[in-house]
Amino acid sequence: MNKSFHSRLWAFAALGAVLLAAPLAAEPARQTPVSRTEAILSFAPVVKKAQPAVVNVYASRTDRRPRNPLFDDPVFRRFFGEGGNERPGGPTAQSLGSGVLVDPSGLVVTNYHVIDGMTDVKVALSDKREFDADIILRDQHTDLAVLRLKGGTNFPYMELGDSDTLEVGDLVLAIGNPFGVGQTVTQGIVSALARTQVGTSDFGFFIQTDAAINPGNSGGALIDMNARLAGINSAIFSQTGSSIGIGFAIPVNMVKIVVATAKGGGKQVRRPWLGASLQSVSKEIAESLGVDRPSGALVADISSKSPAEDAGLKRGDLITRIDGQDVDDPEGLGFRLATKALGGAAAISVLRDGKPVNLTLKLIAPPEMPARDPIKLSGQSPFSGATIINLSPAVLEEFSVRGVSEGVVISEVEEGSPAAAVNFQKGDVILAVNGSKVTSTHDLQRATGGGRHYYWKLTIDRGGEVITTVIGG
Numbered sequence: 001m002n003k004s005f006h007s008r009l010w011a012f013a014a015l016g017a018v019l020l021a022a023p024l025a026a027e028p029a030r031q032t033p034v035s036r037t038e039a040i041l042s043f044a045p046v047v048k049k050a051q052p053a054v055v056n057v058y059a060s061r062t063d064r065r066p067r068n069p070l071f072d073d074p075v076f077r078r079f080f081g082e083g084g085n086e087r088p089g090g091p092t093a094q095s096l097g098s099g100v101l102v103d104p105s106g107l108v109v110t111n112y113h114v115i116d117g118m119t120d121v122k123v124a125l126s127d128k129r130e131f132d133a134d135i136i137l138r139d140q141h142t143d144l145a146v147l148r149l150k151g152g153t154n155f156p157y158m159e160l161g162d163s164d165t166l167e168v169g170d171l172v173l174a175i176g177n178p179f180g181v182g183q184t185v186t187q188g189i190v191s192a193l194a195r196t197q198v199g200t201s202d203f204g205f206f207i208q209t210d211a212a213i214n215p216g217n218s219g220g221a222l223i224d225m226n227a228r229l230a231g232i233n234s235a236i237f238s239q240t241g242s243s244i245g246i247g248f249a250i251p252v253n254m255v256k257i258v259v260a261t262a263k264g265g266g267k268q269v270r271r272p273w274l275g276a277s278l279q280s281v282s283k284e285i286a287e288s289l290g291v292d293r294p295s296g297a298l299v300a301d302i303s304s305k306s307p308a309e310d311a312g313l314k315r316g317d318l319i320t321r322i323d324g325q326d327v328d329d330p331e332g333l334g335f336r337l338a339t340k341a342l343g344g345a346a347a348i349s350v351l352r353d354g355k356p357v358n359l360t361l362k363l364i365a366p367p368e369m370p371a372r373d374p375i376k377l378s379g380q381s382p383f384s385g386a387t388i389i390n391l392s393p394a395v396l397e398e399f400s401v402r403g404v405s406e407g408v409v410i411s412e413v414e415e416g417s418p419a420a421a422v423n424f425q426k427g428d429v430i431l432a433v434n435g436s437k438v439t440s441t442h443d444l445q446r447a448t449g450g451g452r453h454y455y456w457k458l459t460i461d462r463g464g465e466v467i468t469t470v471i472g473g
Contacts, residue, residue, distance in 0.1 A: 098220030106149030110219030161228030176220025275306020385417020
């Protein structure tokens with residue numbers, strides 16, 4: 001052996017000795033608590049602060065629609081439902097959910113779907129007190145509603161946080177009344193933000209959490225570690241009806257707009273109007289626009305005399321940011337606009353022909369042009385008892401009508417009327433009657449104002465589904 005080999009052998013031996021002598025860089029040693037404070041670390045202080053403001057909501061309604069056998073067309077029943085099967089004094093519909101006190105005067109936020117169609121509401125506090133409540137605002141667009149407790153003062157309430165400060169991985173707690181077992185607290189993290197494909201409201205932009213949310217949690221609180229409201233628990237993704245760790249909450253920044261409207265005495269939330277139709281960006285569209293990822297809201301069309309037109313938006317513009325916040329899709333833009341108060345303006349960033357352009361959008365409410373011109377129909381027609389109004393940007397927004405430019409909207413249906421028996425609903429758009437297009441309330445009044453017909457041929461749009469059917473007169 002030569003000296004070079006012996007030198008290397010001694011070097012390896014020395015290195016091995018060092019490695020054997022050195023402690024392994026293993027996981028940190030587990031330690032036992034060294035103080036009572038460390039031993040009792042808990043979410044209890046956060047829960048204790050927030051829990052009194054979370055309530056149980058019990059809603060009910062007694063159906064009183066008489067049976068009307070006049071309309072028996074099976075296609076019509078498929079579209080409109082059975083239409084008045086209950087007798088007067090019939091079964092009582094009931095709903096169970098949760099809510100959050102957001103003001104010491106007794107304002108409670110819950111989900112619209114908890115009280116949808118209900119007339120009688122009771123609220124139970126965590127201290128076992130119960131109060132009757134009035135429904136003072138229903139906002140189907142956001143799936144939110146506001147109640148006011150009858151009687152009592154100086155209620156416990158929850159501070160509203162800022163959902164824009166949440167980050168994926170933040171700890172959160174869900175408080176509600178799952179399955180009616182009583183107030184329950186579950187813990188998890190923010191799993192994702194800005195989920196827009198949930199489909200439970202018109203402004204889908206949800207906080208996703210793995211904190212267990214179950215039936216009865218709807219309307220309850222998702223809170224941060226400062227015991228502030230982060231969101232209103234609203235939906236779960238589940239094939240069993242129980243939590244599998246994918247729950248969704250409406251961000252508190254949307255809740256603030258609805259609460260502010262209720263505090264101001266408003267019965268309807270008015271939001272800024274864009275006046276443009278938007279579409280999502282696919283991979284192919286992104287490549288054609290020269291952007292590196294399918295993100296943003298693509299302007300497909302612009303309404304005349306709208307804020308979008310005034311701002312200088314053009315077809316083919318890609319909206320990427322609003323007031324410095326990224327826009328990932330049309331739903332995200334809709335949410336950002338909906339959380340802004342009327343008045344003032346918003347800064348919009350767009351890509352136009354591959355170049356950035358900055359625009360200013362006025363935050364104004366959609367106009368009522370043409371005027372609603374409400375008419376309550378009577379006589380011997382299936383529309384008798386329905387109140388109809390003309391289409392306008394404001395009406396389209398109020399009743400969540402999409403993709404319709406002509407027709408009239410049903411705004412009210414009188415209980416016990418032929419229209420109620422047929423099961424016409426608010427927001428139905430009447431497009432044609434007996435082959436004649438309907439473009440105004442007076443068109444429909446004339447079409448239904450004659451004598452008795454042997455049949456009625458109707459074309460209706462409900463929620464984007466259009467159906468034409470013939471029913472007996």
